Amino acid sequence: MKEKRTVTYSKDPLRAAKLNARNAIVRSGNKEFKTHSSAKWTDITRKSNGHILVQIDHDDIKGVTGEMIKWWFESLSGYTTWNGVDFSGPEVSLYHLWHHRDHVAVTPLSNAPDGTINHGFREGADSRIEERFNEFHLHVYNRMRTTTLTDREFTFDIMMGNKAVGHISHIYESVEGGVSFYAETEVGMNGGFIATLINKLVLPHIYNTKDAEHWICHNIEETGRTQDILPILFANKDKVYFK
Template sequence: MARHLPLPAPRPVVQSLRTADTARTSIQRLSHRRMRVAIDHRPLAGITPQMLLWWFRHIGDDLVYAGETMSAYLAWHPLDHIRWELARPAPGGGAGEGARYRIVEAFGRDDDFYVDSVERVEKLDETGIRLVRRVAGAQVFQLEHTWSAGVEGTHYVSVMDLGARTRAATALNLYLTSHVFPVAMAEAWVRHNVEEVGVLEHLLPEVFRQRPDEAPAAAP
């Protein structure tokens, strides 16, 4: 995919990024040339599902990170994130269900793993978020993050599905999973996603220290 936006200078990494081996991950080939990438993250200590719901509703807000005011999205992954836009507000306004997010990033700051895409938020509540892209009415991409409270913190699982489910879409699915988002890119996304989810464990408490009036209940 052609580069549309340049990578900004990296922001400081104020906490060590998690490594892929801290999560349980898999990349599966499914019927009709589809692909599924799943990540079961290490729990997020001190984070609640309510905090995560607030985060995704406010991902475009500004915050102070490492002494500098910037978009929350840029702070979320200080190396790979390029831009987040509310391409279309939710029916009730803002970044809730029904909104469309534009997400621009480069996994590992690598030009070969550059993404600039718009997805519809088909679900956003205290159990998770689901982002979907359709072509001619057929779902060709879905990314779902699910959250639940646990003893060690919030349990967070990410599942990406690439390709439509019908046999007629086999050729399209093959193109998607071999050229648009091949296995090497899926592996890079796994590393990226493990890193950015881990950042939330440290970033969200700082966000709510800056905005105490908006803080949901903290984890015990």
Template sequence: MAKEIWNPKGREALRKERLLARKVLKAIDKVDFKPETSAKWTNITKHWNGALRVQIQHQDMVGVSPKMLKWWFENLGQKTTWNGIDFSGEEVSFYHLWHHRDHISVTPLTQPQNGINRGFAVGAYSKIHEQFNDYNEVINNTMLTTVLDETEFSFLIKVGSLTVGRINHYYEPTETGSTFYAETYLGVDIPIIGWFINWIILPMFFSKTTAMHWIRHNIEETGQTDKILLIIQFL
């Protein structure tokens, strides 16, 4: 369920959920995020049509298999009673464990033709709601998952029926775990009107500065994935 963070009750509920996630992470000494320098490389490109492409080749995930990553994204909207020691604690969301400072909620909106949407599922819509606290920037977008398997997790960013961008994650096994690459493309690929949106409207919501903030956020959340998956161990 999406958090109504613009009213006092919603803000207080979110604060408690974030503090609970932080408490769990502190119990396993995993509160600190990885620095931006942990990534192998990053890049921001402004295309001729005004679109922005943001690329991150993350540090390899040790001990995390592509199968585990697929499961993680499929269940990102779930909660656990894991308290850092056992499963007798209060319910805490996977999404807050993933990034206790910035994340607000991930909400399944529709169900796929086959199966259940517990976070993301191919052919289903989900809403991502997060806030880059240091910069007061809010992401509150609807996503349509197009691929989710043991090699790739990709979705389109939708505004109504209009596709305004896409995010692709690619991973493959290594001797010790998995590689992980993330790419965000923000832009409308429609002649003339797309150029106007990309050059005039897009910078109001997602600029190169926003892209730099997103790089930091993505490195921080991705760096938490192996910490959580390797300890929960109930795949």
């Protein structure tokens, strides 16, 4: 007679935190992510200097404004108790609500040059992004330096030491019922012949077309999720807190 085996899941705090986020999304009635076909346009280009440029013209984000999006990026390291219906649930990370499967953490590394506390991203401040696209076996762990954060644009440089090796930009404008949203990632070094040579020989082993395709999928999912969570969280900013 075979011995009956009991399978137990590891009590991983990250897994538990992500499940809290997923449960809130399910309770809100918005479980499904937007798909690639929802985007108006996407493109991947290998430039003559070896840079790889990835562009997405997203489906419009309904029910939000540029002011709300600016607040969202400023607050992404925060937490709330929203459970998809009200604010009586367990603690949940805003970053996990944005993408419960792939996001790990946004960690502020410095405050803004004017002393403003960084709770996510602030102009002139550094933050670390960690994401795991587990279905694609891709781990993102990068330091970012915000160069622009307004009610129309959010751009940060991807840093390697004190050198920028790319940027990610988000451009949003008011349209009927919400905002339009364009996002691009450009990866590669600047600096003449040597930089171009490194981009062409080394970059494909670090960030290539397949990675770019995965980023498009992920970015469409998280951007599409924004309309499901941002209006209720912005309307209840007093229930968002930071550690």
